[in-house]
Amino acid sequence: MLKTAFVAARDRQRLSEIATILIGFGVNKVVDRLGLRYIPLLPRRKPRVDVTRLSQPERLRRAIEALGPTFIKFGQVLASRPDLLSPAWTEELEKLHSQVSPVPWELIRPQLETDLGASPNEVFAEFDLNPIASASIAQVYRARLHSGEEVVVKVLRPGLRKIIEADLRLMAHGARIVESEWPDMARYQPREQMRHLAAGLNGELDLLNEARNCELLAAIFEGRDDVVFPKIFWEWCSERVLVQEFIHGISPNDEEGLRAAGVDKKLLAQKGTDAFLRMALIEGVFHADPHPGNLLAMSGDRIGFIDFGIIGRLSQKRRNQLLVLIGAMLKQDADGLMAVLLDWTGTSNPDLTKLEASAQAFVESHSSIPLNLGLVLTDFMTMARENDLAMPTDLAILFKGLVTADGVMRQLDPNFDLFAAAGPTVRSTMQTQFSLKGIKRKAEALGVGLFGAASELPTLIHLMLVRLKQGRVTVEIEVKGLDKVTRGIERAAARVAVALVVAAFATQLAPRLIDLGTPVFITIGMMVFTIGVGWLVLLGRNK
Known part of the structure; x- marks a missing residue:
């Protein structure tokens, strides 16, 4: 509450303006949930349309337009996220534009x-x-x-x-x-x-x-x-x-201009695709908004890029995952598709049976050639939403760029197949990643990582022993059948404790007793060791 009050005090004028616009356009659910109903309002101008006749998505879109550039940008981001919103919302938000x-x-x-x-x-x-x-x-x-x-x-x-x-x-x-x-x-x-x-x-x-x-x-x-x-x-x-x-050039949607210039539209579509995929899959940095206003057909069948306010970045790991995804799509591998999706969506806990059925239905619905990439990616993100999975932000940016680029290339060549056009780039990248030299690099990196982990192992074991002696090791588990799990943990803990005592005796105390040369100590030590080993055997049989 204190932070809310501080935020409201610092930006109270803007907050009042936001609340006034949202209430004016009837976006009541957002207003109530965010606690804006009690914000002092500014004098309201009546909207130009009767908002009671508008759907909720239309109300939100018009409110966003009235709120200005920050909210317009956010609305445009949401419009490209079918993994988050249903088509009724994304289709309405796609009408947002930055031209003012x-x-x-x-x-x-x-x-x-x-x-x-x-x-x-x-x-x-x-x-x-x-x-x-x-623009805004x-x-x-x-x-x-x-x-x-x-x-x-x-x-x-x-x-x-x-x-x-x-x-x-x-x-x-x-x-x-x-x-x-x-x-x-x-x-x-x-x-x-x-x-x-x-x-x-x-x-x-x-x-x-x-x-x-x-x-x-x-x-x-x-x-x-x-x-x-x-x-x-x-x-x-x-x-x-x-x-x-x-840069002097022609927009890809200027059909008359392209015809007059005599450009080879199919060749331009291929070059544009090669350029975008090289940026994304090979270099890991790409133009994130390749719409027709930012791509130009130039003389000599050249292609020009402009407007670099937004670029996307992909890690090497993410690029490798993309290659696996493309391979799964081309091979109609529902299991591979499902594995990649689960890997991307992190901590979500979906219904695996439902997800498996969705993945199978997805590959079956996109089995025809040529593939429409825009439709494939949109359906892929819809499948994620329907299974309560949200895509990582970097992938959402890439998918938006790919869908936009696919639309532009289809304007140049209606029969354009981005999957087929991507073939040379994908094959080249996979050959690089999975060549002997590439595998050697990965093995060396893995070896360095394992060496680092191994070097930390003695310290971790020592710390665990100290925590066990202090009774400060806590395990929290929340699963079905918790009573059975608890009993299992207790038995396992008992075995670990006895094993640690026996191991400590065998490696530390026993040699010192032998050095003392006192028969009674040696006899007692051997009895302790024998009893400990016997107890471990009995625990093992009763697990």
Whole structure:
């Protein structure tokens, strides 16, 4: 309660605004569960539509749009998570968009001059005051440097950071409330979702981060001229300004433009897929939002990438799991599919019989060739949700990127089969991972790990002996048939205790008694040893 009061006091104006909007759009369940019903409200403007005629998903979507960029980003994340939400909710949230009315130049100019250290007219030979794009985070202008290069200038919207930081604090606190008040929501990992959202938004609020992302991905394709990334002009870049090369290209959904340019759409689809899979499966870092606005068909059948505010990352372990998943899908291996899903979803405790049936139904429903990757991944995540399993965040980002990329490639080539196109990349990666050299690397890493564990073993045994002597070893078990388990543990503990005493006598006390040379001590010691061994034998027979 004290933390809730502190959060409310720090961001009370924004909290009142959030509560007012949610109540105005009739999102009552969220309002009541988060305790917002008693927050002082602001004067309310009547919504443009009669919310009583809207479904709950529609009410939430309209409320999110009114709440601004932080909530829009969160809604877009949820729209890509069929493992968390049913289709009625994800389909409605997919209608969220980040395009907003541009901030007037009069408000942009002072901030831009401060960040450039000079007037735009001094820095650029030409500067178009009409933005070519305006989103919830930033807006983009075309310009030309005095050296002649055409560039785009991306500028953060003024005053945005303060609002987003307040929203993130409130949403993080709301996630804690959800986990404590709604135990059934814990599997959705709301706090983890908030951490991911905060990391993504903080990255987008620093345009230097986007510039670094661009150069990181560009380095993967160094030496290739058919995959293009814009050049960054670091001299004019800062946290709130990004100046990069303007890339001339055609959007994949511009059918007339593509036809006029005479591009080979099938070849572009293959190149785009190769590029994305190389980033994700081989390098472990990839463009996380490859929608048609961020991919460009260029002359010479080249493909260009732009907008690097969000990138995804995959560990080597996760990439290996992906290879196993793809193999299980292609082989229609329901058991392999189920194993990967259980591995990914960690501590969940699903109904294994139901999950096995779901996995079998999944592979049977996607047995035809060619496979529609977007549908396959969406159904896969739906299967996870129906079995009370939630996907890890890094995989959700990748799946969203794959589904988006698959849609773009199908615009270029309606018969496109991403699974077939992925074949060369997957085979190459698997050959690398499971070659003799790759296995040798894994064996060496395993050997180092086992050596480290072995070196710690004497210390752990010593610590266990000390804890046993002090009576400080506690075992807590909650299972069916607990009485039987308890009796078994008691017998096992008795055997361990006797074994430790006998072993301690045999290795420590007995040699010293023999050194003393006193017959009576030796006789007593041997009797103790014999009785201990006999007791162990009897316990073993009675287990």
